[in-house]
Amino acid sequence: MTVRFVVLGCGRIGSMHAEYLHRRVAGAEVVGVFDVHAVAAETVGAELGVAVAPTLEDALAIDADAVAICTSTDTHVDVMVAAAEAGRAIFCEKPISLDAAEVDRGLAAVEAAGVPLHIGFNRRFDPSHKAVADAVAHGAIGAIEVLNITSRDPAPPPIAYIEVSGGIFNDMAIHDFDMARYVTGSEVESVYALGRVRVDPAIGEAGDVDTAVIVLTHENGCLTTIDISRRAAYGYDQRVEAFGSEGMAASTNHHDFNAVLATDQGYRQPPLQNFFLERYTASYLDQWAAFVDAVEHGTPTPISGLDGRAPLVIGMAAKRSMDEGRPVHVSEIT
Amino acid sequence: MTVRFVVLGCGRIGSMHAEYLHRRVAGAEVVGVFDVHAVAAETVGAELGVAVAPTLEDALAIDADAVAICTSTDTHVDVMVAAAEAGRAIFCEKPISLDAAEVDRGLAAVEAAGVPLHIGFNRRFDPSHKAVADAVAHGAIGAIEVLNITSRDPAPPPIAYIEVSGGIFNDMAIHDFDMARYVTGSEVESVYALGRVRVDPAIGEAGDVDTAVIVLTHENGCLTTIDISRRAAYGYDQRVEAFGSEGMAASTNHHDFNAVLATDQGYRQPPLQNFFLERYTASYLDQWAAFVDAVEHGTPTPISGLDGRAPLVIGMAAKRSMDEGRPVHVSEIT
Amino acid sequence: MTVRFVVLGCGRIGSMHAEYLHRRVAGAEVVGVFDVHAVAAETVGAELGVAVAPTLEDALAIDADAVAICTSTDTHVDVMVAAAEAGRAIFCEKPISLDAAEVDRGLAAVEAAGVPLHIGFNRRFDPSHKAVADAVAHGAIGAIEVLNITSRDPAPPPIAYIEVSGGIFNDMAIHDFDMARYVTGSEVESVYALGRVRVDPAIGEAGDVDTAVIVLTHENGCLTTIDISRRAAYGYDQRVEAFGSEGMAASTNHHDFNAVLATDQGYRQPPLQNFFLERYTASYLDQWAAFVDAVEHGTPTPISGLDGRAPLVIGMAAKRSMDEGRPVHVSEIT
Amino acid sequence: MTVRFVVLGCGRIGSMHAEYLHRRVAGAEVVGVFDVHAVAAETVGAELGVAVAPTLEDALAIDADAVAICTSTDTHVDVMVAAAEAGRAIFCEKPISLDAAEVDRGLAAVEAAGVPLHIGFNRRFDPSHKAVADAVAHGAIGAIEVLNITSRDPAPPPIAYIEVSGGIFNDMAIHDFDMARYVTGSEVESVYALGRVRVDPAIGEAGDVDTAVIVLTHENGCLTTIDISRRAAYGYDQRVEAFGSEGMAASTNHHDFNAVLATDQGYRQPPLQNFFLERYTASYLDQWAAFVDAVEHGTPTPISGLDGRAPLVIGMAAKRSMDEGRPVHVSEIT
DSSP: OOEEEEEEOOSHHHHHHHHIIIIISTTEEEEEEEOSSHHHHHHHHHHHTOEEOSSHHHHHHSOOSEEEEOSOGGGHHHHHHHHHHTTOEEEEOSOSOSSHHHHHHHHHHHHHHTOOEEEOOGGGGOHHHHHHHHHHHTTTTSSEEEEEEEEEOSSOOOHHHHHHTTOHHHHTHHHHHHHHHHHHOSOEEEEEEEEEOOSOHHHHHTTOOSEEEEEEEETTSOEEEEEEESOOTTSOEEEEEEEETTEEEEEOOOBSSSEEEEETTEEEEOOBOOSHHHHTHHHHHHHHHHHHHHHHHTOOOSSOHHHHHHHHHHHHHHHHHHHHTSOEEGGGOO | OOEEEEEEOOSHHHHHHHHIIIIISTTEEEEEEEOSSHHHHHHHHHHHTOEEOSSHHHHHHSOOSEEEEOSOGGGHHHHHHHHHHTTOEEEEOSOSOSSHHHHHHHHHHHHHHTOOEEEOOGGGGOHHHHHHHHHHHTTTTSSEEEEEEEEEOSSOOOHHHHHHTTOHHHHTHHHHHHHHHHHHOSOEEEEEEEEEOOSOHHHHHTTOOSEEEEEEEETTSOEEEEEEESOOTTSOEEEEEEEETTEEEEEOOOBSSSEEEEETTEEEEOOBOOSHHHHTHHHHHHHHHHHHHHHHHTOOOSSOHHHHHHHHHHHHHHHHHHHHTSOEEGGGOO | OOEEEEEEOOSHHHHHHHHHHHHTSTTEEEEEEEOSSHHHHHHHHHHHTOEEOSSHHHHHHSOOSEEEEOSOGGGHHHHHHHHHHTTOEEEEOSOSOSOHHHHHHHHHHHHHHTOOEEEOOGGGGOHHHHHHHHHHHTTTTSSEEEEEEEEEOSSOOOHHHHHHTTOHHHHTHHHHHHHHHHHHOSOEEEEEEEEEOOSOHHHHHTTOOSEEEEEEEETTSOEEEEEEESOOTTSOEEEEEEEETTEEEEEOOOBSSSEEEEETTEEEEOOBOOSHHHHTHHHHHHHHHHHHHHHHHTOOOSSOHHHHHHHHHHHHHHHHHHHHTSOEEGGGOO | OOEEEEEEOOSHHHHHHHHIIIIISTTEEEEEEEOSSHHHHHHHHHHHTOEEOSSHHHHHHSOOSEEEEOSOGGGHHHHHHHHHHTTOEEEEOSOSOSSHHHHHHHHHHHHHHTOOEEEOOGGGGOHHHHHHHHHHHTTTTSSEEEEEEEEEOSSOOOHHHHHHTTOHHHHTHHHHHHHHHHHHOSOEEEEEEEEEOOSOHHHHHTTOOSEEEEEEEETTSOEEEEEEESOOTTSOEEEEEEEETTEEEEEOOOBSSSEEEEETTEEEEOOBOOSHHHHTHHHHHHHHHHHHHHHHHTOOOSSOHHHHHHHHHHHHHHHHHHHHTSOEEGGGOO
């Protein structure tokens, strides 16, 4: 069986997903694409030789098994509801929405329709981070006690993006909140967050911060620290370190290449891979393989709608913590 | 412009090349495939949705710009001559042939036809090895004095393959001889080789060795050591280290993933990537990009026919050295 | 000139200092030792062949230039006052005291006497941590934005020690608070701390925690995270990572030896050096060299009395933060 | 029991040994020193507070248990014979002599006297190299098949030293020949060596080379490659890599410190520890502990006189191989 996809949204991430699904994922093919910007959809459609739907309705009318929702965040829930009603298995990029009530509306529609739903927290499929999670799950480090996550983008996005991003906690740290739940296997109880504007004053003027440190407490007693920044001169820095009663498991980064130059100035290695398209290629492909497998076999998707909701609540708590200068319990967020 | 390829030979390496050319190389597409085993060609043809030629003549009659010669080594030269006469730009897998006279026949046909020719020593395009070669070429380590190459396959091929391989020097070490010429930028003068049967007595019974150490002298005074083995329990081990008057440049391996587990037993990292399809993916893609660019712009291919011939002569000298227990000058090989 | 020392306190750290001063520090010699446990002093005195003072008064009557105060923490200030009145240059182990008023009494006596004082935050002299601090100070990473400190002992001390230790923040994290001031070059403003009992319930019964995460804010805007534990199965884990506008500087650990074993199970390195006597040997020697140099030349000691006081206040703020579940400003600590 | 040493020869290595024996080796003390240059002996004697013997005869008349022979190589055998006749346990720096007959004369005297003898191939006691040898001995890599040794000094010695050194093979590579016997646990059968003058023409004018590659065959079938140089811009490079049927064990170097600086220029680590006094401190101390233990308990010394002789023969074979351009069997060396 081949799972036939319609890709909704053909921006940077949508066009990447379309290409991967059509060319590099066994058991999958793209049968149509859509974007509110017609030229974006036409470019991808021409590249892959697949149908271009002029409207969302047309896109959902294409005979297909699944959709990949890669539209702008504010449209995710409307698209999700429509796709659910059309009976499609749904892959939705993160975050589902920046509004918890909207998330609930989307999840209710999915549940009513009884269609599979997977939220695109791809980092769970990064082989290095996954090795850390597996080590914890298999008891290789005993009981987990502390989790440290470092997450630094190479450079900030345009201010126009910052302005609609929902803020650093729900745009960027949301991946790390998901990672914390994934690696510890435990829900978050409370959040303490500190933020700073260090990279670009314009980010501050847009009401956001660009540098932050967050501490989470988990139900199982684990403490998680997260440090995030919109800038890292040396490349995309993505590390997870789990510390437990019997040891430590940690993922490290990938350099541009694996070579060293040694002179009287010391040993030099290249910078890190620049950004997520390079670093997380394997995660995107493995995520698709897992989703396609779940759809094909009718088994649960790896990352559920509730997995998509929880990090949003943590992000809201982080924002409130930073604003009010105190730790915030997630139960304070309705 | 899109360079249209016919892929000749659809075994393991040919089917990989076909997929890469058709799906992952910008400016290239596959318009036909051929294999003496029809089922192999049909499988690849169906996967890519391209024409399957029943004979080599049919394959060369397809309207195309270039061929990728991935047939068995003993047929390379006949196919090369036919492709040259058909006016195709030629990519040929290594080695061109195990017979120097045959190589010369092929190169003569290519020269007569005036078509581009590139020999598939893909490791030159590995970003890590390339960084070493670039460091040498740019003077970052001063004048090169010593080059150490380690090249260990994870496990030996079937004995049936060993029997027609041409021996470890021209089947396996030929990549390393090319690497020595590439990194040092200097021709080889003499060869001293020692071989052992340590992995499988059946390899010895087939007249070959499975473990070898080779020392090369270069025209520029550099000394190269090569150690090769048909077996490495910890994965595919491919390293190059250049030592010069002002420093050292070295490429290292890729592990299965980049994570560590630390316990009271120490720190553990995963084994190396298992074999060349994983380790050298980037090199294959970058090689294709370079070849397609050369064909498109009419510029010289990166690895010429003479670059394909030289390692074969070094391999023959290595074999003679091992057999006679003495260093052999390459000029002794006619 | 040789700086003549009397070593006061001959426990684990005092006997180490005595041996280093007498045998491995150029320009220093030990001329006497003292300990309230006579046998401890006699053992060291016999080993080094130096005078053993029966009382503190006798020890301070020995003709000497300096003292090394290595007695139990609760006696530091009394000894410091007596040594200051005796006109000795003073090296005092950390912490000066667990009571800020006591610290002030000691510092006042030192100031009144006009003698040099150095507090033994040896980690500043660890060549790896020092390289991080130097990188920050020299602008190699631009403006510092985030500092991450990991500090994990291999195993907890006896409960009897825990009971008089002053708690994990002032016993163990005090080194990390000093490191935060040292690397950032900026005073701490506020502290948020979370603690857990994960290693041994008896530590909790003694009123302490064994696992903690701390976040500091600095006057210069830097945010520091610290994670500490009384247990690390893989050895003594001591790392500092400074992240700034132009890069990152990080110190790493030392393994028991520098070798790797690679098999089909992966690559294995040995555990980390077990504890501070091994890891910080160079720091102790370099610290002595710096103190001896300051005494000999009448220049300021590298780590002043105020440098000894500040981390104590941070530790008190951390304790209060943990107890009250809120961030605490250091100005709240009188 | 304390083993009382007289140190014979107070140059760079002798004064280091004297200090270690007197101050840092449990169960050992220095009771006298001697050097043909009186001032050298007096300096060390004053530093340690021990007797200075005006002549060798006086030195051997001092009541002692053992001698450390650290005089110039050409005097080793005469001193060894005298020390043996005086009944002293003997530690002798490498090489015993540059003349095999002289070596035999020394060993005969030792055997006649029945005194313990240990040859100072300290690298066997380097914890990292030892881990490789132990891995081989314990079967952790299966049967050893290939051994690669890299041995590069940071900078060449004075030409005056080169002129009396006995040549690069017996001065420098002799350590590596010993390492090859130690790690493989197998005698060397044949040697192939190539040498070049790349560092300093004056070395060539002195009749020596400064860069060399050597291949050894062993009785157990193992092949060893050695590359040595008198110059390495990035520090003292000392690595051993053993490859076997079930894996690989390798020792690596020590950097000046363990820290990294990451910027847009990449990751930078410091150069390697500059030379043997830093790199091999642990090996010298552990070697002394082992020798003292053997003397105290009357057990065999770890490195025998025959272990001192074998590398000399290999070095002679290497020289002949280089001169004659052919592999040389060690049995050709009388």
